Structure formats: structure tokens, C-alpha cells
Amino acid sequence: MLEAQISKTFESYEAAAYEPDETDRRIIQATQGGLPLDARPYHAVAEALNLDVEDVMARLKAMAEAGALRRIAALPNHYALGYGANAMTVWDIHDHMSDELGRRVAALDFVSHCYLRPRHPPQWPYNLFAMVHGREESEVREKMAEIADLLHSHLRSYDILLSTGILKKTGMRFT
Amino acid sequence: MTALTQDTVALDAVDRLLVNDLQEGIPVCERPFAQAASRAGIDEKEVVTRIERLLEGGVLTRFGPLYNAERLGGALTLAALSAREEDFETIAETVNGFTEVAHNYRRDHDLNMWFVLAVETPERIAEVLNEIETATGCKVLDFPKIDEYYIGLKFHA
Known part of the structure; x- marks a missing residue:
């Protein structure tokens, strides 16, 4: 499970930072504003970038494992949830x-x-x-x-x- | 500036369950919404439709990968400046105009503007802070993280 991998704290990362290559950077640029709203979002990313979906998923997993991707999740607006x-x-x-x-x-x-x-x-x-x-x-x-x-x-x-x-x-x- | 007196958007029980569930994250797999859908008792398509609606309604500010600039070879810092009231809007626009500024908040203090920089290489922190000082005419204080104790997921819808 991805969640388990991402729940590490930063202190546990002694290793060097993840070095994104050109393909990683394209994936980051395409998704940093949000994931496509699709039931199979990684397929949508792969299609948009003309990449293989297995490659996209493998790279996201590798970035998560290295701590370069915290998680893939919803970010709530505190105020809209009543936290004024x-x-x-x-x-x-x-x-x-x-x-x-x-x-x-x-x-x-x-x-x-x-x-x-x-x-x-x-x-x-x-x-x-x-x-x-x-x-x-x-x-x-x-x-x-x-x-x-x-x-x-x-x-x-x-x-x-x-x-x-x-x-x-x-x-x-x-x- | 986003108003803070925003009306709370009406959420039904399924929305609440999804907001709580999806804050924790979805897996990287063929059908990443399958688990959230089955927990909510709806199909994956409806999960996506509801995410779309929650984004449009401003309940969610974003849905997707949360990258860590530091672990990608970049760097983050928190910085603050003190803007005169009459110049506040202009200075906020100038600061927000830097793509490296990821977040910016107004706070009730003499240091009334607090922003986070996310940059692709550590050297850029000092450069961007200098550029912001030049562009705004305000002294910028840098508060780089020395240690971080926890990143919580604690907002219950």
C-alpha cells in the first residue's frame, strides 16, 4: 500500500534526494496542479503525456518510496469545513x-x-x-x-x- | 484575497466520508478509487463526480499528488515581511507573482504576511528572497525549518 510507504517521517530519509529525470518532471508538471478527474486517473496522465501507464505508476511509486511524493490525496479548505x-x-x-x-x-x-x-x-x-x-x-x-x-x-x-x-x-x- | 467568512458548504454523509477518507490518500493502481467507493457505498464514477463538485464548491482546494520539493532536490522555506496597511494589496500581488511562492497568508501581527517558498534548487531560496525584498522594498525574514515533528491529517468534515 502506498499509504504505508508515505507515512514515514522525514527523519527516516537519510538517503539522497530523488533525482527526477525528464519523464518524472513531465509527470510532476502534469499533476502538480491536480490529478485528472477520471476513475482511472493514472491512465489519463499516461495518455496525456504519451507514456505507458505502467511506467507512470512505477515512477509515482518510486517517488513515494523516496519521500518525493508525500501522498496522493484531497486537500481540504479548512474554512469550508467549518474550521474558521x-x-x-x-x-x-x-x-x-x-x-x-x-x-x-x-x-x-x-x-x-x-x-x-x-x-x-x-x-x-x-x-x-x-x-x-x-x-x-x-x-x-x-x-x-x-x-x-x-x-x-x-x-x-x-x-x-x-x-x-x-x-x-x-x-x-x-x- | 479569499474571504475567510465563507459559508460552510452543505455536505451530505457520503461527501463527509469521502473528504475524510481521501485526505489520507489513494493508492497507485489501476483503479485507485475502488476502495473509497466501496467504503462510501457508491461507484468509482460517483467518487470522481463528487470530488469534482467538492473542488468546484471550494470544499477541497486540490486533489492530487502532494510532492515534497526537498526530496526532489529542491528546498522549502517559510518567510515573513511587514507590509504597511496602505501597500498591503500591492505587496501581496507582487509576492504572489513569484511562482516559487506556494502559499501566502495574511496574519494579525506586525509581520503581517507569511509565505512559503518551494524552489527547485536550494540556492534559489536566497535568490528569490532577495528578489522579493527588491520588488517589495520590504525586509524579508527567513524561517527555514530546522526540524519537523509531524504532518497531521486531522480535519474532520
Whole structure:
């Protein structure tokens, strides 16, 4: 199953990146905006690119195995699903605890992504970023308080940045 | 800019099941919708028709392969800038005009524009950030990922 292969975390990829050849690049370019809406979508891709469907599927599987393809899936619009409050919560936590705390924050069911990123002091003292989603702002703020509880003794300061507009959401575009 | 006060689109039980199911992903095989169809009690053609409708209705923003630029030899970063209110729309247009900008969000902070770059070669990150600084006249802060703890699939329809 493809899903099983794709569920690996990035840390498990010690190997070099996948090197797409010309044919891989054509497949990426043809599908990065979306898969053809067809009951047999890989056949539709193969036909459009004048490739063999077995070749298209083998290349997609190889890219998935190498982590170059996370998954082939639906991306929902949070807002349309009723998640009206989407916040980037940012935390200044002690560096020696960042790995353990990052994992614990990521495990919370209302956190979709969690990253460690560089600080830019004095303007930006925060190093842990956790995306939190809820139906309304009060819910997101309650969840932020839960994270603050979890981080308590290792936490110096934090902030919340609510998203107030989607300006662009196209995803990666290879040219 | 996409309004955030969008009305929630009416979804029936089958739509909800599909949105939840298809977020997890479909396999690479002859008939990748067969499993989702049988779980939803509809045929594959109807799965595709419903995906089409969910895309048109804005419930889904995309359906297809989610490539990882880093594992294709490219790179990603998160960057932010502080745009003056009166210039915000113009600066957003300028930033969005770069094909390397994959996502861009407005946020309620002094750093009010946050965008993700996805580039084909790591050197392009610094180049594009410089180009954005030149084009907007705004200082851009770079927040490259040091570590990533989880990518979740947690939106229940």
C-alpha cells in the first residue's frame, strides 16, 4: 500500500534526494496542479503525456518510496469545513528541550504541523511553531492555553498569529 | 484575497466520508478509487463526480499528488515581511507573482504576511528572497525549518 510507504517521517530519509529525470518532471508538471478527474486517473496522465501507464505508476511509486511524493490525496479548505480559526502559535522554548517538546506538541490532535525554526532576535524570539485549528477564535485560544500548560517550565514567551486572509494557496510548482 | 467568512458548504454523509477518507490518500493502481467507493457505498464514477463538485464548491482546494520539493532536490522555506496597511494589496500581488511562492497568508501581527517558498534548487531560496525584498522594498525574514515533528491529517468534515 502506498499509504504505508508515505507515512514515514522525514527523519527516516537519510538517503539522497530523488533525482527526477525528464519523464518524472513531465509527470510532476502534469499533476502538480491536480490529478485528472477520471476513475482511472493514472491512465489519463499516461495518455496525456504519451507514456505507458505502467511506467507512470512505477515512477509515482518510486517517488513515494523516496519521500518525493508525500501522498496522493484531497486537500481540504479548512474554512469550508467549518474550521474558521486558524492560528500559527509561536513559542520560545529552551533549545535543549525542543526535540522532546516539539514531539509532544505535535501529538496534540488540534495541532496539524509543528516545526522548529530559527529565532530573529530581538524582533522574533520564538523557535517552535505549531499550527492550531478550531471552529472559532475562542477555541483556538483555549488550545493555545493547553500548549502553554504543556510547555510551562520550559517556556519563556509565546504569541498567536491568527490568519486573516488566504492570499495564495497553489502548492509547489516545478517549471 | 479569499474571504475567510465563507459559508460552510452543505455536505451530505457520503461527501463527509469521502473528504475524510481521501485526505489520507489513494493508492497507485489501476483503479485507485475502488476502495473509497466501496467504503462510501457508491461507484468509482460517483467518487470522481463528487470530488469534482467538492473542488468546484471550494470544499477541497486540490486533489492530487502532494510532492515534497526537498526530496526532489529542491528546498522549502517559510518567510515573513511587514507590509504597511496602505501597500498591503500591492505587496501581496507582487509576492504572489513569484511562482516559487506556494502559499501566502495574511496574519494579525506586525509581520503581517507569511509565505512559503518551494524552489527547485536550494540556492534559489536566497535568490528569490532577495528578489522579493527588491520588488517589495520590504525586509524579508527567513524561517527555514530546522526540524519537523509531524504532518497531521486531522480535519474532520
